[in-house]
Amino acid sequence: MSKNTQLFTEEQLDFIREMMNIGAGNAATALQQLLQCPVDLIIPQVHVLPAAQVASILDNPASLVACVRMGMVGDIDGAMFFIVPEESKGKLLSIAEKAQPGLSKLAGQKPEDETSAVVETGNILGGVYLTAIHDFCGLNIYHTVPVLAIDMIQPLLDEALIKTSLQIQTTILIENEFVIEEHHIRTLLLIIPSSESVKPMIDALGQAKKAYGSV
Amino acid sequence: MAQCNITIKMGEGAVNTAPQIISSQGIGSCVVVTIYDPRRKIGGMAHIMLPGSNSVNGRGSPYHYADTAIVTLLGKLYSRGALLQDIVAKMIGGAQMFICSNGSGPGIGKQNVSSIRQILQREQIPLSGEEVGGSYGRNVEFYLDSGKVIIKTAGKKEDVEL
Numbered sequence: 103m104s105k106n107t108q109l110f111t112e113e114q115l116d117f118i119r120e121m122m123n124i125g126a127g128n129a130a131t132a133l134q135q136l137l138q139c140p141v142d143l144i145i146p147q148v149h150v151l152p153a154a155q156v157a158s159i160l161d162n163p164a165s166l167v168a169c170v171r172m173g174m175v176g177d178i179d180g181a182m183f184f185i186v187p188e189e190s191k192g193k194l195l196s197i198a199e200k201a202q203p204g205l206s207k208l209a210g211q212k213p214e215d216e217t218s219a220v221v222e223t224g225n226i227l228g229g230v231y232l233t234a235i236h237d238f239c240g241l242n243i244y245h246t247v248p249v250l251a252i253d254m255i256q257p258l259l260d261e262a263l264i265k266t267s268l269q270i271q272t273t274i275l276i277e278n279e280f281v282i283e284e285h286h287i288r289t290l291l292l293i294i295p296s297s298e299s300v301k302p303m304i305d306a307l308g309q310a311k312k313a314y315g316s317v
Numbered sequence: 318m319a320q321c322n323i324t325i326k327m328g329e330g331a332v333n334t335a336p337q338i339i340s341s342q343g344i345g346s347c348v349v350v351t352i353y354d355p356r357r358k359i360g361g362m363a364h365i366m367l368p369g370s371n372s373v374n375g376r377g378s379p380y381h382y383a384d385t386a387i388v389t390l391l392g393k394l395y396s397r398g399a400l401l402q403d404i405v406a407k408m409i410g411g412a413q414m415f416i417c418s419n420g421s422g423p424g425i426g427k428q429n430v431s432s433i434r435q436i437l438q439r440e441q442i443p444l445s446g447e448e449v450g451g452s453y454g455r456n457v458e459f460y461l462d463s464g465k466v467i468i469k470t471a472g473k474k475e476d477v478e479l
Contacts, residue, residue, distance in 0.1 A: 163343030257345025257454025
């Protein structure tokens with residue numbers, strides 16, 4: 103086991119996973135409202151891992167993705183990335199367009215910019231995960247205005263990972279799979295707390311565990 | 318004989334001879350440096366992550382940092398017979414992927430580029446080509462038979478040759 107995950111006890115790791123499962127449930131509900139159709143959720147994979155290992159678990163550093171970056175501020179600061187692989191992006195956009203014509207081309211956007219639905223989805227999902235953390239741990243975390251970029255996955259993440267990867271640094275990576283109208287839509291959410299935020303997070307987990315008892 | 322190619326990851330480096338190809342994928346704010354001796358057809362590549370080894374207490378592989386990566390690469394090239402008077406360098410990468418309005422100083426990409434430029438100057442290695450900056454990721458292939466570097470990007474932009 104790496105140094106990083108030893109920062110957390112096995113029980114705390116379970117707690118984080120549980121918290122993120124709740125987040126995923128909230129995410130499915132939120133997507134259902136946005137897309138106005140049933141959204142099924144496949145149990146998410148939650149990884150708590152050092153920043154340096156994130157690059158190594160990406161299958162292909164050059165795979166094309168849409169990525170929404172949001173800063174985190176509040177009791178925990180850092181950055182969040184909502185990532186949709188290219189093949190899921192197309193499906194997501196076509197479902198979004200059916201549900202809310204115009205969502206994929208919001209007013210004020212250039213006509214060729216069809217990616218507002220991705221930003222909006224990132225915005226909503228980022229928010230519901232932070233709400234899950236708040237509900238469990240009482241930590242108030244807000245995210246800043248989302249910024250979208252479409253490129254290869256590793257370049258999009260490298261700056262955020264590099265800054266932290268050489269320190270012992272915890273990241274939370276959530277692999278979600280939503281089933282919408284028989285389409286499987288895969289998304290990733292990567293939460294990178296700043297190194298100063300790891301201790302408040304551990305403290306809050308300890309407090310939460312007392313409140314909830316063993317999970 | 319089948320061509321044996323090498324792919325290096327972030328924070329790695331490799332040195333080899335013609336006719337091999339050294340490649341690296343997914344370069345964002347990182348910078349790939351290639352150093353080549355055209356007379357002996359020996360070349361090396363490093364996928365550098367940070368400007369200086371003193372920036373994060375110098376932990377990790379020497380290829381993580383601009384200063385130690387270039388020195389390590391040069392050492393390996395010399396031990397294979399490359400000569401300082403013949404070698405030339407190229408650098409690729411140093412992008413800023415997300416354009417943020419809150420200007421919090423130069424991004425890590427820019428810092429990497431300027432640090433590498435200084436180190437190459439100090440080591441008296443001419444920079445014979447560069448494709449740096451912008452806000453897009455890059456894949457790089459380094460052909461050791463010619464010293465040619467091909468840069469591919471994810472968008473519709475055409476390949477760039479250095």
